[in-house]
Amino acid sequence: MKQNQKIVVSSILFLLIMFFGASTVYKEEKQAVAGVSGSVKEDSDIILFYGVTCPHCKNVEAYLEENGVAERVDFAMKEVYLDKGNAALLAEKAKACGRTGSIGVPFLWNDGECISGDTKIIEFFKNRISEE
Numbered sequence: 001m002k003q004n005q006k007i008v009v010s011s012i013l014f015l016l017i018m019f020f021g022a023s024t025v026y027k028e029e030k031q032a033v034a035g036v037s038g039s040v041k042e043d044s045d046i047i048l049f050y051g052v053t054c055p056h057c058k059n060v061e062a063y064l065e066e067n068g069v070a071e072r073v074d075f076a077m078k079e080v081y082l083d084k085g086n087a088a089l090l091a092e093k094a095k096a097c098g099r100t101g102s103i104g105v106p107f108l109w110n111d112g113e114c115i116s117g118d119t120k121i122i123e124f125f126k127n128r129i130s131e132e
Contacts (some may be wrong), residue, residue, distance in 0.1 A: 046111065047076045049090045057105055
């Protein structure tokens with residue numbers, strides 16, 4: 001009986017550690033994106049969908065931060081790996097562009113236009129900045 005209790009207690013402790021670890025990573029990622037999204041709007045015609053651990057998303061985020069894009073272009077950022085509501089919104093926007101099946105990030109919605117991939121999204125923001 002004592003062996004079973006040890007297993008149960010160990011399992012509960014493991015789950016608690018995993019939960020708090022995941023929530024800490026999520027908070028840290030949100031704070032890291034805050035540097036990019038200081039003036040990013042919650043609602044906008046332009047939405048950048050990203051994932052907290054996506055390496056291509058990190059490329060886009062680095063470009064946005066290094067070039068002060070959030071201060072120059074009105075856009076929203078939505079994390080999709082940890083936020084199911086944002087993931088559903090991504091699927092809805094992708095479907096509106098005729099895309100079905102697996103949808104990856106980074107993904108940019110520009111008022112009816114869909115752009116995928118870090119290179120194309122960075123190019124989109126470069127063009128937006130040059131239009132100023």
